Amino acid sequence: MIDAATGAALSGAALRARVDEAAAALLRAPAGLVMAPTPISVDGIVRYLGAMTAGRPIALLDPGLPADTMSELVTRYEPAVLLGDTGPDGYRPADLPALGPAWLRERSRGTAPHDDLGLLLATSGSTGSPKLVRLSRDAVVANARSIAAALGIDGDEVAPTSLPLFYSYGLSVLNSHLICGATVVVEATGIVNRSFWAAVNDHGVTSLAGVPAQYEMLRRLRLDFGRHPTLRTLTQAGGRLRPELVEEFAARMAAVGGRMFVMYGQTEATARMTVLPPDRMADKPASVGPAIPGGELSVDADGQVIYHGPNVMMGYAENAGDLARGDDLGGTLATGDLGHLDDEGFLCLTGRLKRIGKVFGTRLNLDDVERLASGLGTVAAVGADDRVIVWAEGGTEPACSDTAGALSERLRLHHTGIEVRGIDRLPLLPNGKVDYRALEVLQ
Incomplete structure (x- = not known):
């Protein structure tokens, strides 16, 4: 370090x-x-x-x-x-x-x-007093080794701490590098600070991990990867990155001889569950890739993604008594995400089971609404009383009004059921994901 x-x-x-x-x-x-x-x-x-x-x-x-x-x-x-x-x-x-x-x-x-209990982390979407995810030491090690294999991490790699260590993705970066004898640069100021990028050059950083909000920031910063000659790998997880940004950053890395990995994970699976290889991004742009080494994917009758692997949590804990519990899940995790697998086993996510709004009796997948409104840039959709509100970062009143009209027409709903509002910056959780609960309070 x-x-x-x-x-x-x-x-x-x-x-x-x-x-x-x-x-x-x-x-x-x-x-x-x-x-x-x-x-x-x-x-x-x-x-x-x-x-x-x-x-x-x-x-x-x-x-x-x-x-x-x-x-x-x-x-x-x-x-x-x-x-x-x-x-x-x-x-x-x-x-x-x-x-x-x-x-x-x-x-x-x-x-x-319990003797097997090694690590507890807060669920990524929690606020206030979070329930904790119970992870065994074996799960932590298994995920670190699988990620290192999927990304080709070896002792020559150098990664910065671009994410919090109490967040499973940030901790996974640490674990997957140290387990291979690679180097971790402990940098606390964050990607918007000059000192971070000075450290990237001073210590020969080779890879950078980020969540969607950070990639939106990097786009606004107009970061020139050519000024950081050792940085040649980007990884992205922690939610869906807009397809146009995936394409943009993948192209920018390719232009300097680098690569970009899109991934999918949950704290409940220690961290990451799938990795899309850079050489498959062009022919599978909507995919998050196949399961990591040692893992398996399936989809149940409701369209829910099921993950099987040694990195699955033991279960949740809501109090001290739960810490004594053994493995409640047996290596199988019902993710709560909706998706489908193609003939090669590559996963495409389509939404969340619980990310549902109801407008005039019609159920709407809020992730689908966000995709339809993504022309406005960075957006977040939340359900309200018989309507859906889409918050658009930096959205102007005319643009919001036009998008609301287009959404109501596309979804075949009365215009009063869809509202689009501008906001200077979307509220974020400490792990960089959108704080949907804070947006619900703003209604």
Whole structure:
């Protein structure tokens, strides 16, 4: 790992020593869950790797959570070890320097977490007090190896931390590179900052992972890939990227001898489940690719995508008692996404089971509505009382009005059932996805 802020490198025996120190500290602490607000930092990564090495289940959380939300999570999940500057009632300071500021629960829980439990992450769409996804250590390792194989990651690759580490996609980038002996540049400022792109050049970054909102930002920045000669691989997941942007970024990378991978994943499958090879993008532009190595895809009678593989979660947790549960799913995940497979096993997604709005008794797939309105640019559709509202980033009143008319005609609905509104910027969750719940409040 390279700390972009200081240029300090931590690798080989030195990295192993730091991780082992963190693991030893956790093994001296009372048994149970470790709860860790996790910023993008070398120390945060070392604590995570230490927990995995020690066999201690760790929950990686957004360090920006409000204090009352964090307090509720502590109450619900009763961690034995809480990392961070402030400890709540019932916790005492820990003398464990390798972990940084830490707090120990004064009373132990009667029920221990399951032996296979390694990692807990918040579901990507959650706000407030999220339920957590229970992942085994084996699932984390299996997904890291599968992604490394699908993307051809080897020891020469260099990837920056362009996504939060408490988000499954961002953590997957870390895992899939470290497991191959590749380099991770720990950069916390984000892709819109000059310091990020300086780090890309200074440390020879070879790949960049992003979600749709970040690719929209890169387009607005008019990033010139020719100025970053080592960057030759883009990966995209975390939601559907507009087809025209997929085509644009794939072409821009091809022009400098690079490549772009489109992927599909969920936190419930540790991270990524499919990868579309760059050389198939031209003949399968609507696809997210076949299953990753070790995984399988099927579609049930309702059109729901089913994923089978060793990276599937053990199940959800909503309280401390759930941490003791074993594997509830047996390697099979009903994704909640709608789609179909072609004759080569390539997946095409068509919507979400629960992304449905009802207008005058007619059910509308909100993902389909977004696709129909994508001519406005970046849009998000939400259901309201007997109507659908489409929010268009930077949309002008005339353009919104024209789009609303075209949508009502295309969907054969009365014009009062479709409303298109402009918004300066769509609200985003910490992982870069659209915050649909925030948009519902704006109605």
